[in-house]
Amino acid sequence: MSRPISDIDKRKQISVRGIAQVEDVGEVKKGFNRHLHFTLIKDRNVATPRDYYFALAHCVKDHLVSRWIRTQQHYFEKDPKRVYYLSLEFYMGRSLTNTMINIGLQGTVDEALYQMGLDIEELEDMEQDAGLGNGGLGRLAACFLDSMATLAMPAVGYGIRYDYGIFAQRIRNFEQTEEPDDWLRFGCPWEKARPEYMIPVNFFGRVLDTPDGKRWVDTQIVYAMPYDNPIPGYNNNVVNTMRLWSAKSPIEFNLKFFNDGDYIQAVLDRNLAENISRVLYPNDNMFEGKELRLKQQYFLSAASLADIIRRFKTSKYAQAKNPRDAMKTMYEKVAVQLNDTHPSISIPELMRVLVDEEKLSWDEAWNVTTKVFSYTNHTVLPEALERWPTSLLESMLPRHLEIIYHINFLWLKEVEKNFPGDMDRLRRMSMVEEDGEKRINMARLSIVGSHAVNGVAAIHTEILKRDLFRDFFELSPDKFQNKTNGITPRRWLLLCNPGLADLICEKIGDEWPVHLDQLAQLRKWAKDPTFQRAVAKVKQENKFKLASILEHDYGVKVNPSSMFDIQVKRIHEYKRQLLNLLYIVTMYNRIKRDPTANFVPRTVMIGGKAAPGYYMAKKIIQLINKVGHAVNNDPIVGDKLKVIFLENYRVTLAEKIMPASDLSQQLSTAGTEASGTGNMKFMLNGALTVGTLDGANVEMAEEMGNENIFIFGMNVDEVEAMQKRGYNAWDYYNKNSELKQVIDQISGGYYSPGNPDEFKDVTNMLMQYDRFLTFADFDDYVKKQDEVSATYQNQSKWLEMAIHNIASSGKFSSDRTISQYAREIWGVEPSFEKLPNPHEVIA
Numbered sequence: 001m002s003r004p005i006s007d008i009d010k011r012k013q014i015s016v017r018g019i020a021q022v023e024d025v026g027e028v029k030k031g032f033n034r035h036l037h038f039t040l041i042k043d044r045n046v047a048t049p050r051d052y053y054f055a056l057a058h059c060v061k062d063h064l065v066s067r068w069i070r071t072q073q074h075y076f077e078k079d080p081k082r083v084y085y086l087s088l089e090f091y092m093g094r095s096l097t098n099t100m101i102n103i104g105l106q107g108t109v110d111e112a113l114y115q116m117g118l119d120i121e122e123l124e125d126m127e128q129d130a131g132l133g134n135g136g137l138g139r140l141a142a143c144f145l146d147s148m149a150t151l152a153m154p155a156v157g158y159g160i161r162y163d164y165g166i167f168a169q170r171i172r173n174f175e176q177t178e179e180p181d182d183w184l185r186f187g188c189p190w191e192k193a194r195p196e197y198m199i200p201v202n203f204f205g206r207v208l209d210t211p212d213g214k215r216w217v218d219t220q221i222v223y224a225m226p227y228d229n230p231i232p233g234y235n236n237n238v239v240n241t242m243r244l245w246s247a248k249s250p251i252e253f254n255l256k257f258f259n260d261g262d263y264i265q266a267v268l269d270r271n272l273a274e275n276i277s278r279v280l281y282p283n284d285n286m287f288e289g290k291e292l293r294l295k296q297q298y299f300l301s302a303a304s305l306a307d308i309i310r311r312f313k314t315s316k317y318a319q320a321k322n323p324r325d326a327m328k329t330m331y332e333k334v335a336v337q338l339n340d341t342h343p344s345i346s347i348p349e350l351m352r353v354l355v356d357e358e359k360l361s362w363d364e365a366w367n368v369t370t371k372v373f374s375y376t377n378h379t380v381l382p383e384a385l386e387r388w389p390t391s392l393l394e395s396m397l398p399r400h401l402e403i404i405y406h407i408n409f410l411w412l413k414e415v416e417k418n419f420p421g422d423m424d425r426l427r428r429m430s431m432v433e434e435d436g437e438k439r440i441n442m443a444r445l446s447i448v449g450s451h452a453v454n455g456v457a458a459i460h461t462e463i464l465k466r467d468l469f470r471d472f473f474e475l476s477p478d479k480f481q482n483k484t485n486g487i488t489p490r491r492w493l494l495l496c497n498p499g500l501a502d503l504i505c506e507k508i509g510d511e512w513p514v515h516l517d518q519l520a521q522l523r524k525w526a527k528d529p530t531f532q533r534a535v536a537k538v539k540q541e542n543k544f545k546l547a548s549i550l551e552h553d554y555g556v557k558v559n560p561s562s563m564f565d566i567q568v569k570r571i572h573e574y575k576r577q578l579l580n581l582l583y584i585v586t587m588y589n590r591i592k593r594d595p596t597a598n599f600v601p602r603t604v605m606i607g608g609k610a611a612p613g614y615y616m617a618k619k620i621i622q623l624i625n626k627v628g629h630a631v632n633n634d635p636i637v638g639d640k641l642k643v644i645f646l647e648n649y650r651v652t653l654a655e656k657i658m659p660a661s662d663l664s665q666q667l668s669t670a671g672t673e674a675s676g677t678g679n680m681k682f683m684l685n686g687a688l689t690v691g692t693l694d695g696a697n698v699e700m701a702e703e704m705g706n707e708n709i710f711i712f713g714m715n716v717d718e719v720e721a722m723q724k725r726g727y728n729a730w731d732y733y734n735k736n737s738e739l740k741q742v743i744d745q746i747s748g749g750y751y752s753p754g755n756p757d758e759f760k761d762v763t764n765m766l767m768q769y770d771r772f773l774t775f776a777d778f779d780d781y782v783k784k785q786d787e788v789s790a791t792y793q794n795q796s797k798w799l800e801m802a803i804h805n806i807a808s809s810g811k812f813s814s815d816r817t818i819s820q821y822a823r824e825i826w827g828v829e830p831s832f833e834k835l836p837n838p839h840e841v842i843a
Helices: 007-014 022-039 049-078 096-102 106-115 120-124 136-150 255-260 263-268 270-277 291-314 323-328 346-357 362-372 390-396 398-418 423-429 442-448 458-468 470-475 489-495 498-508 516-525 529-554 577-593 615-632 651-660 678-684 697-704 716-725 729-735 737-747 760-768 774-793 795-807 814-826
Strands: 082-086 090-093 130-132 155-160 168-172 175-179 199-203 206-210 213-217 220-232 239-248 334-339 373-376 387-389 439-441 453-455 480-482 563-568 602-607 641-646 663-666 688-691
Touching: 022 049, 022 106, 049 096, 049 106, 049 120, 049 220, 049 239, 082 136, 082 291, 090 136, 090 239, 090 651, 096 106, 096 120, 096 136, 096 220, 096 489, 106 120, 136 155, 136 220, 136 239, 136 334, 136 489, 136 814, 155 291, 175 615, 199 291, 206 398, 213 346, 213 398, 220 270, 220 291, 239 270, 239 291, 263 270, 270 291, 291 323, 291 334, 291 346, 291 390, 323 362, 334 362, 334 814, 346 362, 346 373, 346 398, 346 442, 362 373, 362 398, 373 442, 387 390, 390 398, 390 439, 398 423, 398 442, 423 470, 439 442, 442 470, 453 458, 458 470, 458 480, 458 697, 489 498, 489 651, 489 678, 498 516, 498 529, 516 795, 516 814, 529 651, 529 795, 563 651, 563 774, 577 602, 577 615, 577 641, 577 737, 577 774, 602 651, 615 641, 615 760, 651 678, 663 678, 678 688, 678 697, 678 795, 688 697, 688 774, 688 795, 697 795, 729 737, 729 760, 729 774, 737 760, 737 774, 774 795
Parallel strands: 082 155, 082 334, 155 239, 334 373, 373 453, 453 480, 563 602, 563 663, 602 641, 663 688
Antiparallel strands: 090 130, 168 175, 199 220, 206 213, 220 239, 387 439
């Protein structure tokens, strides 16, 4: 008689991970042992966990390779229009689990490793995060690559293979310190170097006028070496490519040194060229006008465009035409998306190639350029907008500066034609800013050189049209579009929250990972006590898991039945981690005032990195840690309140945090956060949001209804009105006794007994020159947080709201975002077509 099927076995049968076939398990074991033996040259007696990870990664990659080659063959045969996504950042995280899920190998590998007595989680933990990004912009690019592959779009992501990614954050003596992220120390099993496609990139030199046109001569050359990384789509056998460029020195030595006999110095100087791809700039929302940064931007742009043009010239479309005619219509087969202004030097670079090398006329080249490029804006903060000094461009990229001047000259003629005599408008719309040091405004260049400009949330796009780019919108309203950001449900639910994923599959089947709008079907079970209990059980298991990580990593024992209240994002004044902190201290004071009062226990976690040169952000981290130290060690508080700063927040840590979160904090001043994507990850995993009407929070509230989200604070119009009439922090300080007590404690040294002035700069900023109006929203925030606590006590109501959050997440899939880019900007149709399996014969 067969044994009854347990819940876990039932779950396995329904699970999207699939059931492992015996022959597949044998195949994986064989592949694993083969790589351990032949690739790593080890046996089981001397192999380390890292060797096992590499053997497994190579074995999984074997299953990718034939799909990868087949996909490229398919694209060559069909010759579709191709999309090229240029981004200075790709925040990929780890690849192993994501790859196994996307190619349907996870169940098989689990079983194979189990049979070999290995722990898959231990091996997964050996993988270094590919931290080639700062935050939202880089992680968005990674989600977009996943969606483009899942929608079978012929796309390539182009970026830089930084030797050192975003720094590793360590908290020493309550303060952030930075350690280099040497993520390539042990090698990367996923990448393949392609030296045969190495590309020379030119810098400096001078421009000659010749009878044959302009020539850029006497340049310094650096080579761009491509490394290809596979990007598998979900369950469709499509594998796209992310190509990352690494700087290599040219073979020739500097002859001056050579002639002087200083051979050693000549060899050592080769390193200088290779510094271009050495390290990611750890700044987000802050423009740093450094020579190295401009070099990185041009290096990416020039290498990628040369590669794009090479691909285009070998396509069937171009081969069938006269070469010059093909170049004139390149836009029929090429779409290039600029991820913010970082790669915007691509616009003059393509003009240079088309005019100086391909010999197109200026008008022909400009027609191609504007039809090829489109530009995504990611921020409205003035300090983040890129403005390069003309003196730097003149020395490093002299031909490009000439081209920009000419683009600007023709552009201002156009503006003058439409608005005759409006000198002020000409000044506002010129790419060349003349006040102070002469600079090139890269956002204006990007708008003029693109056929489409988009913001990343409805409210953000409206701010661009109404405020930041108003003059440009008035002249070409059709150019501006909105594309609300999204996240990939494969990584942010299927991979990081398998318990919830399986629960959803039991209810609505297994198509939702590619059709996330199907989650709307869950609404009908929002009030169902059985489903609520199942959701609560999954959440509780995730909280236990996170609680044990916190105890292990921070030595803080947390109460797993407390509310897990989480704010994770880069530390920046506009994201208002300080507002969160003011409430934490308020809660602490309330407990101290009346320890016997009814209090909903909370474990508050704040995580994120501060740019190394951002003094205020680093003081905020120090203050959070000092407050946490006081709260966590106060016996009166016990387990009612714990405050933990999550060290070294990164993609892999986010994957552990999101599934365990009860409350997500999105506190930016209305009108400052372009979109945010962390908010979507929390929502998809069933956390409730307390937030302002900013970025994508606005659309989240629309999707789920205001009754399922805790919205507080001023809206954009109210913020603008307050800034016009003037904000006085003292009014709020004097009016609100709880706020006054908190500020007095911080400025009086309550949390820094050895140095009472430690946080004077923080409180002075809040009292005197807070651009982000923290106190103005404090009162409403506290009221809303009290409402959050009251709701949490009614678990049935809380779970109903959580289920509505999950069910309303469909809009926020990056598949939806990418489908809109494809149809409305790139002129490409997304497809759910599945390519044949690697072993199938293609008809």
